Amino acid sequence: MVKVDKELCTSCGICVDSCPVQAIEMDGDDLAEIDQDICENHQVCIDVCPVDAIAEE
Numbered sequence: 155m156v157k158v159d160k161e162l163c164t165s166c167g168i169c170v171d172s173c174p175v176q177a178i179e180m181d182g183d184d185l186a187e188i189d190q191d192i193c194e195n196h197q198v199c200i201d202v203c204p205v206d207a208i209a210e211e
């Protein structure tokens with residue numbers, strides 16, 4: 155499962171645009187959140203995050 159470490163996320167939004175299935179949105183605190191029901195585990199977001207806030211767990 156791909157997850158966002160919200161302690162590291164800087165709200166840049168790059169991952170939101172990178173996701174091929176639009177599984178990532180910014181939450182109420184403007185931090186990235188992955189909808190696990192939509193995510194198909196492409197892991198593109200892991201590569202694009204500039205602060206390595208996204209990882210497979």
Ligand code: SF4
Pocket residue numbers: 158162163164165166167168169170185186202203204205206207208
């Ligand atoms: S790319 Fe990384 S820092 Fe930017 S919004 Fe996504 S998780 Fe946060």
